[in-house]
Amino acid sequence: MADDYGDPTRGPSFEETNFRSALEGMGHDVVPFDFIAREQAVGRDAMNAELRYAAEEKRPDASFFVLFKDELAPATIEAVSKAGGPTINWFADDHWRFDDFSRHYGPSFDVCVTTDHDSVARYHDLGVSRVVLSQWACNRYAYSRVTNGIEHGVTFVGQRYGRRPEIVDRIETAGYDVECWGLGWPNGRLDHEGMVRVFSSSAINLNLSNAWKPEHSRRMRVGALVRGIKLDTRPRRDQIKGRNFEVPGCGGFLLTQHVPHLEDYFVPGEEIGVFHDEDELVRQVGHWQSNPEERAAVAEAGYRRVLAEHTYDHRFQEIFRVAGVA
DSSP: OOBGGGOGGGOBOHIIIIIIHHHHHTTOOOOOOOHHHHHHHHOHHHHHHHHHHHHHHHOOSOEEEOOOSSOSOHHHHHHHHHHSSOEEEEETTHHHHIIIIIHHHGGGSSEEEESOTTHHHHHHHTTOOOEEEOOOOBOTTTOOOOOSSOOEEEEEESOOOTTHHHHHHHHHHTTOOEEEESTTSTTOOOOHHHHHHHHHHEEEEEEOOOOOOOOOOHHHHHHHHHHTOOOOOOOOOOOOOTHHHHHHHTTOOEEEEOOTTGGGTOOBTTTBEEESSHHHHHHHHHHHHHOHHHHHHHHHHHHHHHHHHOBHHHHHHHHHHHHTOO
16 A cells, blocks of 8 residues: 555555565566555455456566455455466564464465564464565665764654653653654654654664554443454564664664564664663663763664665565565
């Protein structure tokens, strides 16, 4: 989908800014199909028919999907595969969405990409033989180091939800100002160029947990009870996110919450800053604020690591190798 969550007022989607931009930057001839926009325009069945027709007309070497909900029928995905090369889907949220979503769609694709180490075996159990354990990355065609100067102190770019406001208050109570941007914060959202500049020019870029426990109003709970629907109240597992690579890819210093397997991609304390709890977060903000030379050295090491190993060029090369279309 071209727009964030299919809503033009929210700006370009993650997929548009990162996946499509990276594929085109790598030199691939990309034919976009915005299934969300087409469904809104003509309905689900007609949109599925349009996608099948597009695949038959273009005969692609490969078809790369990033599913959202249940807009595409499994039969449509299988028809696209027959019309051209292998079908590949990037399953973004297997940490919490595998049982309810991914396992129903995985067998329809020729290649499944997951960012969750624990889900690889589960795809194999479904009979999916070609599974790529990949990870988020930095799109070097959209993110870059735009300045070497420091223009901000402690910053956070991301939505205001869960415990994030409390964590920011905790840091500020300790005496450190935090500038925040994103949906729900007084500063509002940054455009892409502004965000990249913040990443490049902040002394400390915070990356706070994206895991949260779904919140349901009393009306939602009562309505679900009446209809016999079981609401999902399970807390979501913390996971590596794109921000872990985007900030270092802009030359910025990253202070991020520890999540499983983070050490597979960076050396904590040498390429990024890492904290395990809120007390350590506050201590580390103070440490990195007081040691600018050490902080700059870590930021530079993280920047070099991302460019050498963690761009979407690297991710797609491996995905296409497994798909047999390298």
